[in-house]
Amino acid sequence: MIPLPRPWLLTSAMLVGAAVGVITGIAAMVLVTATVRPDIVIALVVGVPSAVGMLTMLLSGRRWVTTVGAFVLAIAPGWFGTLVAMQVVHGA
Template sequence: MIPLPRASVLAGVMIIGVALGMMAALLAAVEVTATVRPDVVIGLVIGVPGVLGMLMILMSSRRWVTAVGAMILAIGPGWFGALTAIQVASGV
């Protein structure tokens, strides 16, 4: 059984995860100047936090570990959304 924290705590850490993902996207957009294929970027941005977060959630034995796993899992959509917004705004 997965130990779940309170709903307000879970929602809060997921909002923090989305914000961290957005900040990571801005940092990556500024720092990375190499041309990277879009499918590789989507795979890394969604896949890596998704796999790490799901593993943490599934293997957790404490509520706080589940919360951290949910935060890591929420980094992916924030990162992807911010990268998408940057692409659209730049007109490339």
């Protein structure tokens, strides 16, 4: 059984995770100047945080570990959304 924290704490962790994902996406667009294949970027941006967050939540034994897993899992949509928005603005 996955130990669930209080709903407000879980929601807060996911909201902060999405904000960190947006900031990470902006930082990645500014700092990385190399040309990278889009499929590799999507796999890294969505796959790595999703896999790490899901494994953290599934293997957690404490409530705070589940909260950290939800935080890491919520980084992926924020980061991916920022990268998509940047591509739309740049016209690529």
